Amino acid sequence: xxxxxxxxxxxxxxxxxxxxxxxxxxxxxxxxxxxxxxxxxxxxxxxxxxxxxxxxxxxxxxxxxxxxxxxxxxxxxxxxxxxxxxxxxxxxxxxxxxx
Numbered sequence: 615x616x617x618x619x620x621x622x623x624x625x626x627x628x629x630x631x632x633x634x635x636x637x638x639x640x641x642x643x644x645x646x647x648x649x650x651x652x653x654x655x656x657x658x659x660x661x662x663x664x665x666x667x668x669x670x671x672x673x674x675x676x677x678x679x680x681x682x683x684x685x686x687x688x689x690x691x692x693x694x695x696x697x698x699x700x701x702x703x704x705x706x707x708x709x710x711x712x713x
Contacts, residue, residue: 630642
């Protein structure tokens with residue numbers, strides 16, 4: 615990875631040296647301005663902004679998973695309470711004599 619960065623840095627330096635010694639210096643300035651405008655119109659994120667959003671998303675997903683687990687626990691409790699209440703009602707009905 616470092617070799618790639620060194621290669622690109624060296625290539626950029628060589629191209630910059632070549633351009634600075636030629637009438638294409640204005641072309642470089644124009645190209646940089648054009649590229650800057652193009653990137654601004656693309657509404658790109660920096661790596662730090664991306665990492666921040668990724669961390670927020672991971673926290674939100676963890677909270678969603680915890681809430682889903684809690685809902686399942688509460689649903690199980692409601693089911694157990696409903697079943698218990700039904701059993702109690704059935705037992706009470708059997709014990710009460712018919713008039």
